Amino acid sequence: MHTIVTYTNVEISRNQTQLSRSQRYTGQTDKTELEASFGLLYISGLLKNSHVNLEELWPKKYGAPIFRATMSKNMFSLLIKNLRLDDNATRKKRKELDKFCAIRDIWERYVENCRNNYTPSEYVTVDEQLIGFRGCCPFRMYIPNKPDKYGIKIMMLCDAKTFYMFSAIPYIGEKDRPTNLPLPTEYVLKLSEPIHKTNRNITVDNWFSSMDMAKSLKEVGITFVGTLWKNKPEISTQFLKP
Structure with missing residues (x-):
């Protein structure tokens, strides 16, 4: 404040x-x-x-x-x-490196408080949520099957029992990433960092699911449940037979 x-x-x-x-x-x-x-x-x-x-x-x-x-x-x-959440005088320069700079500092503090004030149960979920917003924004998205349709997409890790948001990352478009991992896998690993090595379980939908992600989570002590598209190359043909 x-x-x-x-x-x-x-x-x-x-x-x-x-x-x-x-x-x-x-x-x-x-x-x-x-x-x-x-x-x-x-x-x-x-x-x-x-x-x-x-x-x-x-x-x-x-x-x-x-x-x-x-x-x-x-x-x-x-x-x-x-109402302003950052220094408007330096925003233009910072925006060249971070499209989310206008709210980045406040956002990071908010998410940190969410993590510091709650201990999630043994079951958590990772999914996207579209926060309704129709203002001027370079990374505003249109998703027709969502209730609000226009807004800012947030990747969230939530407690499966209480729906508490434990960690979140805004989607601001494609950018240079420090790893060669697929974007969904990178989101899940980043969101779940605070609970690595705790033997908790993460449930995701088919956009996030992959064998590579399951292996990556296993390496950091997290179990995984998720749905898979049947056209995924890692699925054996024996599982696809009628």
């Missing part, structure tokens, strides 16, 4: 000259205000208002009282427009 407050205040200061005189709240923000704005975003989702226009959330006649009781519409709008 300290990092978000710092860079949001930098953005507010940079944009103050562009704000109209009718904008009342143009000063610096703090942790309390930002936490309150995040709380309103959660409430908006809980009330199924994630696609409702901002103007319809604050009216006395139709809007939920908690929005007006927390902060004014102008203040909320100011915080959302200027």
